[in-house]
Amino acid sequence: MAGPDIDTQIKQLRATLRTVEQVLDVDAMRTEIADLGIQVGAPDLWDDQANAQRVTGRLSALQGEVDRFDGLVARVDDVETLVEMGREENDAETLAEADAELRRLHQAVEVLEVRTLLSGEYDARExxxxxxxxxxxxxxxxxxxxxxxxxxxxxxxxxxxxxxxxxxxxxxxxxxxxxxxxxxxxxxxxxxxxxxxxxxxxxxxxxxxxxxxxxxxxxxxxxxxxxxxxxxxxxxxxxxxxxxxxxxxxxxxxxxxxxxxxxxxxxxxxxxxxxxxxxxxxxxxxxxxxxxxxxxxxxxxxxxxxxxMRGDVQASWxxxxxxxxxxxxxxxxxxxxxxxxxxxxxxxxxxxxxxxxxxxxxxxxxxxxxxx
The missing domain is CATH 3.30.70.1660 (Alpha-Beta Plaits)
Incomplete structure (x- = not known):
């Protein structure tokens, strides 16, 4: 059953998602998606097949990333609603369902949060x-x-x-x-x-x-x-x-x-x-x-x-x-x-x-x- 700190957990999830949104610059992704959408709509797009594949592939990948983020935000909203329903109706089964979904959300958000650790020069590349x-x-x-x-x-x-x-x-x-x-x-x-x-x-x-x-x-x-x-x-x-x-x-x-x-x-x-x-x-x-x-x-x-120079060369094994x-x-x-x-x-x-x-x-x- 959902513990007494479930509200705190939901707040923490929202805070983590806000941090992820800023670090990954989801707003910039949305802007690029809009720009790529215009390019995809151009009648001469496929005159250059290599560029067309690059544009459509980039659009698909970015849309998938934004959808993944938006989906997690929606799931946090849904679990909060589920908790409210369970409390109003004093329904232990609904609260247990919310608790299980909350655990799944923690795992999903953690996977996305790891993305924020990727700050190398080429980490954002395919x-x-x-x-x-x-x-x-x-x-x-x-x-x-x-x-x-x-x-x-x-x-x-x-x-x-x-x-x-x-x-x-x-x-x-x-x-x-x-x-x-x-x-x-x-x-x-x-x-x-x-x-x-x-x-x-x-x-x-x-x-x-x-x-x-x-x-x-x-x-x-x-x-x-x-x-x-x-x-x-x-x-x-x-x-x-x-x-x-x-x-x-x-x-x-x-x-x-x-x-x-x-x-x-x-x-x-x-x-x-x-x-x-x-x-x-x-x-x-x-x-x-x-x-x-x-x-x-x-x-x-x-x-x-x-x-x-550091003396840090390792053996091939x-x-x-x-x-x-x-x-x-x-x-x-x-x-x-x-x-x-x-x-x-x-x-x-x-x-x-x-x-x-x-x-x-x-x-x-x-x-x-x-x-x-």
């Missing part, structure tokens, strides 16, 4: 995620595919758009690598805490002797660049290769050489895109990925230089950040934050908000320690 299988053979490739499904399911749960740029399938099962964008404000800031080495321990479904297998996958998260970002790449620094797209098991996807691979010669950075219909579209998408990776490389070099254990017991545990869940199935089905929140708070704490 995210470009690359997953690569590591040590562990076919189990690692299968693990990489499990992780891709986990992140795309998380995006679907939050109604975020996902654009797959490239998938490289392993011969027997799973993925060698995959690159995809998550189209939502603050997707980079939110998902950047997932970067690092992920480790899976389970009875291998590919071992006919049923032995336990440990496998690894690497997750890379970089921000999607905007037109205002200054990343210029001279043509002579890029090698372009075209090839025929392929699917699982080497199956042909189309009969033309439409897939594109770009190699940045000075750094050796290689990206590819095969999921668009034309070679021109694939090259444009691959260039977006390449620029994002080069920006991330530049930032990583700057950070490494600072870490070297330190990149391992999460264990997914399916045998002999079941748990998913983040090694940085200590946050864990005893049901790996729900985690692989996209329920990772707890890990993301803990990671963001952990990162904010470590950043504060470094700044100090």
């Amino acid at each position: 995210a470009l995620v690359t997953i690569r299988s590591g040590a562990g053979g076919v189990d690692a490739a299968d693990f990489a595919e499990m992780l891709m499904r986990m992140y795309t399911r998380w995006a679907e749960r939050n109604k975020y758009g996902v654009d797959v740029f490239d998938t490289s399938y392993a011969e027997e099962a799973g993925l060698k690598s995959a690159t995809f964008a998550v189209r939502a404000p603050y997707a980079y800031g939110t998902l950047s805490v997932e970067a690092g080495t992920h480790r899976l321990v389970r009875i291998s479904p590919f071992d006919n002797q049923g032995r336990r297998q440990t496998s690894f996958a690497a997750v890379e998260v970089v921000p999607v660049l905007e037109q205002t970002d200054e990343i210029e790449i001279p043509d002579e620094e890029i090698r372009t290769d075209v090839y025929r797209s392929g699917g699982p098991g080497g199956q042909s996807v189309n009969t033309t050489d439409s897939a594109v691979r770009l190699t940045h010669l000075p750094t050796g950075t290689v990206v590819s895109c095969q999921n668009e219909k034309s070679q021109l579209q694939n090259k444009a998408s691959a260039m977006v990925v390449l620029k994002a990776k080069l920006l991330a490389l530049k930032k990583a070099e700057e950070k490494a230089h600072l870490d070297e 330190g990149d391992q950040m999460r264990n997914y254990v399916l045998n002999p017991y079941q748990v998913v545990k983040d090694l940085r934050t200590g946050y864990e869940v005893g049901n790996p199935t729900t985690v692989f089905d996209g329920e990772i908000d707890g890990f993301l929140e803990a990671g963001i708070r952990w990162r904010r704490g470590t950043d504060a320690t470094v700044d100090a």
